[in-house]
Amino acid sequence: MSTNSNRPMARVRMCVFVVLVLSQLVTAALSGKPANATSSQINSNSVLVALLDSRYTELSELVEKALLLQTLEEAVSNHNITIFAPRNEALERELDPEFKQFLLEPRNLNSLQTLLLHHIVPTRLGQNEWLEKHTQHTTLSLEPLHLSKLDSTKFAGNAEVVGIDDVSRPDGIIHGISKLLVPKSVQQDFNNRRSLRVISAVKPEGAPEVDPRTNRLKKPAKPVPAGSPPVLPIYYAMAPGPSLAPAPAPGPGGPRHHFDGESQVKDFIQTLLQYGGYNEVADILVNLTSLATEMGKLVSEGYVLTVLVPNDEAMAKLTADQLAEPGAPERIMYYHIVPEYQTEESMYNSVRRFGKIRYDTLHVPHKVTAQEADGSVKFGDDEESAYLFDPDIYTDGRISVQGIDGVLFPASEKTDSKKLDSAKNVDSVKSTPKSRRGKLLEVACQVLGTFGQDSRFTTCH
Known part of the structure; x- marks a missing residue:
């Protein structure tokens, strides 16, 4: 310059x-x-x-x-x-x-x-x-x-x-x-x-789980004593998956509690605000204090997280019905959090090597798919997908934030939403929808009709 x-x-x-x-x-x-x-x-x-x-x-x-x-x-x-x-x-x-x-x-x-x-x-x-x-x-x-x-x-x-x-x-x-x-x-x-970034770390002992009834993270299981039978069946231990793909070391962690997870979560939310274009997700993380607190606890316990953050343009396309259900914002955010530490380089190398892969999410048991497309990483199915839009917005060895240009939904929830939309369309054909003002006039006419006074109002006819 x-x-x-x-x-x-x-x-x-x-x-x-x-x-x-x-x-x-x-x-x-x-x-x-x-x-x-x-x-x-x-x-x-x-x-x-x-x-x-x-x-x-x-x-x-x-x-x-x-x-x-x-x-x-x-x-x-x-x-x-x-x-x-x-x-x-x-x-x-x-x-x-x-x-x-x-x-x-x-x-x-x-x-x-x-x-x-x-x-x-x-x-x-x-x-x-x-x-x-x-x-x-x-x-x-x-x-x-x-x-x-x-x-x-x-x-x-x-x-x-x-x-x-x-x-x-x-x-x-x-x-x-x-x-x-x-x-x-x-x-x-x-x-x-x-x-601190180059020190080899102890990997988390298991991915965090979410209770589907309360939409809260389950407490990590107690460590198994030496000589005890394995907790997971051998089928899970032998099943191939994206874990074979190379990924950077997540940074020191484990039972020694090196990190202040709450401060790290605040840092990456502040980075989102300063980066620009991701204010909607930052507002959700700030307002849903239980989610930010749980993420801080996970990082303090030694877990690592990769957050796929939809930009403001993608969040603006969400309908009121998608956000009106109890716990809907939490489920959406949990589906965008991967209990692994992945950067743009590691994810792109994985999809180039293995083709289409599936990452675990905190929205258990749903997984998010990823594949290589146009020299980048594409998440989700072909119908509703999102591309890696702003890579490596925040990376500190424990939390990785990747910006995407769409909101992801599990396949089962997409099917349920389509059925709900089709049912609403059938109901709309059977009966003409009335506005809120029309419903108020209808109630008013019924009340006035009880007292024989509806003849004064032309809107009742």
């Missing part, structure tokens, strides 16, 4: 920032409070506004995503700050994609804030103040930043300063640097998360 293409967007952000500052001044005036230093020093000539309109647009976008504008306003009002801004190329093409994804995940907001605050020193350090060969300064992240000189080259940490005194304003100064500065705490968080 070139600097010229970023200019219009940067100017729009600068205008929005100035409008926010002016609104703060108006609010302070209307409330009767005197304009303090915070409101009076943030103006169009501030170093923060200059950052939004500078060549460091990628850094300014990260500041907005990290919700740090108010924090930086307070810092500017109390200090004359120095910002070490990485150039756009360092954040666009030279940054590790896995590390960038780690920073942009909602659950890692604190790490992103710490990283950005590590680039700001609450002291003005211009070219004239940069005289010694090695100095140490405390940043807004409370972790020190080492400044050094080698011959005529200046360094901030391990990044070369490529734009000394690039932007200078009365309340601060901006130096351009060659790459991103990563504090030790953020690097440690990233290493821990990456190590």
Whole structure:
């Protein structure tokens, strides 16, 4: 992304920032409070506004995503700050994609804030103040930043300063640097998360089951003592199925209870909202608190889940009859949850290798079929099917969220719904349907007829 293409967007952000500052001044005036230093020093000539309109647009976008504008306003009002801004190329093409994804995940907001605050020193350090060969300064992240000189080259940490005194304003100064500065705490968080994903896991001892009478998950069975006869018949143990297909390791789990399943469920629901286009399913998961709670318990117990999420366009095609039955939303969602950890790659490899396969769902005993079609994965039957539309929306080793473009129903429920529709069509032929207003008029006429007063109303005839 070139600097010229970023200019219009940067100017729009600068205008929005100035409008926010002016609104703060108006609010302070209307409330009767005197304009303090915070409101009076943030103006169009501030170093923060200059950052939004500078060549460091990628850094300014990260500041907005990290919700740090108010924090930086307070810092500017109390200090004359120095910002070490990485150039756009360092954040666009030279940054590790896995590390960038780690920073942009909602659950890692604190790490992103710490990283950005590590680039700001609450002291003005211009070219004239940069005289010694090695100095140490405390940043807004409370972790020190080492400044050094080698011959005529200046360094901030391990990044070369490529734009000394690039932007200078009365309340601060901006130096351009060659790459991103990563504090030790953020690097440690990233290493821990990456190590957590590659650890081999103990597979779940059995798929969770749903009680068809209550539509709730059954409690997992107690472990069988050593030497006891097997719980499942040997037929189930020998039956071939999709379990032969390769799938990635689900992440550590089992009886040691490593994970906070409730937080992970909240994370993937928040990711759905930020991704866009899946608000209907997110609303169902939030409103059906029992379902979200049960999913959190399963993940905490070491189970893994793959959620097939229909987009908003598909959910809008559902009729009122399909959602009116008691427990219908729960059954629909259970049928879209597979008690395995599958990604786009693993599912596509499976259907390419085995053809049509069937995945277990939490809507026991119904299974969802999958097959390869048009270079993607198609779920369901030929009549009512859904394609893998937005792959790998959320993957953390325990919960995998895959976006699809249709709502899936078991074959038996499709047959029942067709019979119900045909019965309704027969009834509609026998009797002409009446609107709600027509039914009310009919009842009113019957009541008035009892008292001999219906002759006054022409609508009764």
